[in-house]
Amino acid sequence: MRIVIAAALLAVLVCAQEASKSVWDGVYTEAQAGRGKPLYNQHCASCHADNLMGGEMSPPLVGGEFLSNWNGLTLGELFERIRTSMPQNNPGKLSREVNADITAYILSVNKFPAGKTDMPHSAEFLRDIRIESEKKQR
């Protein structure tokens, strides 16, 4: 019995440490990113710019600087940062669905592949998806 509990605990720990998927595994759909684009333009572009390059004082959401800063974290952490603090003039205003669509659009502009199912909008599920700036050979 003890061994079983220990094994279960170990499994939980392993899951917590190592998310099972990455942004290279097709974690959003093209349609979702398509919905995200006008939402991004409406809610995000005034600071982060139409091309996601960021503004004078706002960080870019595309390219090396963005990917370096989020590399090694999970989509859950990116999603929660967006959900709780953006858009900055009304943080938390956007629904989880809208935030997921915008996040999908950001992934698409960063050239991560689209897949067959929409990105979930629960941080718990998104914590299972790693952000990796470079595709790992597996």
Add this chain to the structure above:
Amino acid sequence: MFRMTPAVAGIAFFSLCATAQTHTYKDSEWPSYAADLAGTRYRPLSQIDASNFSKLEVAWTFKTDSIGNRKEFKLEGTPLMVNGVVYTTAGSRRAAIALDAATGELLWVHGEHEGDRGAAAPRQLSGRGLAYWTDGKQERILYVTPGYRLICLDAKNGQIVSSFGKNGVVDLKLDDDQTILPDLTTGEIGLQSAPVVAKDTIIIGAAFREGMTPKSMRNNKGYVRGFDVKTGKRMWIFHTIPLKNEVGYDSWEKGSAEYTGNTGVWSQVTVDEQLGLVYLPVESPTGDYYGGHRPGNDLFGESLVCVDLKTGQRKWHYQLVHHPLWDMDISSAPILADINVNGRAIKAVAQPTKQGFLYVFDRVTGKPVWDMEERPVEKGTVPDEWYSPTQPFPTKPPAYSRNGVSTDDLINFTPAMRDQALTIISKYHIGPVFTPPVESKLGGPLATLTLGTASGGTNWPGASYDPETHIVYAYACNACLTPIGLMRAPKTLSDMEFVAGTAGQEVRNRQGPGEGVGADTPLPSRTPAAGRGGRGGRGGAAAGTTPASPPAGGGGGLTVQGLSLIKPPYGTISAISLDKGEIVWQVAHGDTPDNVRNNPALKGIDIPRTGQLGYNVGTLITKTLVIAGEGQVTTTPEHPRGAMLRAYDKATGKDAGAVYMPAPQTGSPMTYMMHGKQYIIVAVSGGNYSGEYIAFTLPDSEDRGTTAAQR
């Protein structure tokens, strides 16, 4: 019994006043935002050195999440330390806090709830810090709220000093030689920098919204004022945009001085208490990139202005950029330096800038230490713009960071990458420093591609100075690209003829990160609102059918395969001798970013440390070290995901150790001694990591004792 004769009493009284006005601080303290009023960011402490820097441990941390009703991800403060107490601003509320310098224990906190006025403020969040004043008996803390009110607190307990101003508060939107429009609540003016107190005068500047897309050519003006630290009474005002009959008014043609605004001093002010002189770094006038509504040189826009500490009267000025069009501002504290040039002792002031020039003047006369040459610059073609035919160029020292773009600056890891970069820049106008903005055209140019403009270069953290060796240490971003394109402004957006924009894209108001984000901005109710709700309620069917194709310019626009269009080094620290006007050494600051180090396309190519992009890195210097944190996180074989606080040998620039931080440095580091131990505090935040002050010190086993002077 000793009886004081009137004469003796007079002398005693006089000397009391004298000590009150020139309180001297110990080297073990950090009594002012930039360490001292000279803007040096220097303390001659030596317990932490190259032999032990990497052994630094976290002494304590202070998380700022609860100082305000939301987390802050942009903590930029540099704390003060006086008498064993750390004072700083923190949180989305921008509260003043006091912490035990040895333990980080919260001693007191004072926050102001400003309601609609705070919510409308142009520069919200925690700001850069506060000011401390003492006459040897009373101790006061002074800071400016997001809503532009000057607050005076008793440093001992955080209580309001009711004898100051009106119940401890001076409303900075009043008594400003102008009526702040449209009203006191929403009138655009604020400040995020730390006030300065010199002798008994508090000096306060002003800041506004980001100026890429101003709503109007008319705006409030950023005058500078001096206030009595004892009463809060206004002592003087300096008009950064001259009034009629004042010097400089004529540099605004067609009466544009009347309605143009901004031109504030949003960065740190520097003071020479002995000379009684104040040095003001003045920013751009209204319209960062378009000046067609303010023809002329626009004094004192982007000028270094010296005024009298007692009266605010102008002593001298030097305009670094005529008719500003690049948002160069003057973005950081001027540095006071007593130097020797060719055997001549000069009381100098050195000004680091976004454009990578370190301008050096005699601070008494305003005369440049090395010749400044007015050189012809490119005349632009934007309709109705006014162009200065020349701009001043310092002949020494040489520029310490890139301030123009040429094909030589492009990424060259591989020939293919360089070719891609050449293709990208073919859509842009490029050139050396002071290449003017262009009207954005779909067929090109989309914009003028610039370095050393809006971001810099050296932005608000400024530089450090060693008064013993006469060397300035300046961090600079060396690859922070800013495309400057102009579009005709839609009438619904602005009454300006042109604002920042890109052809093919909607021209929209560009915001900075300080707007609508502070604790006074109402949090949304949890009921469904615009943009919320079910899938059906999100802007109709069209939204669902828009393809997610990357925007014009290719996903990432100004990057090549996700890499910076500009080649390394991306960010540098330079040591610049003010005696010689020469760069002594220069190093890349920051680990090579993950996407360069792990890039499959770069496998097998030997790439020396690249440094990192980022404009908000500040330096600290001690007896032997230059200390600065990284502005980006990396994951390397040496350390898990995080950013390093790095030390360099001051003499050579060689690595002198590094210590791990969980998030990038976002506020400049400071240092002090407490109970015989040296501490370094740095503000970190960004990405998924909310604001935190981290105090480092050596483990007790490494504490090798200190001199009495340092205790």
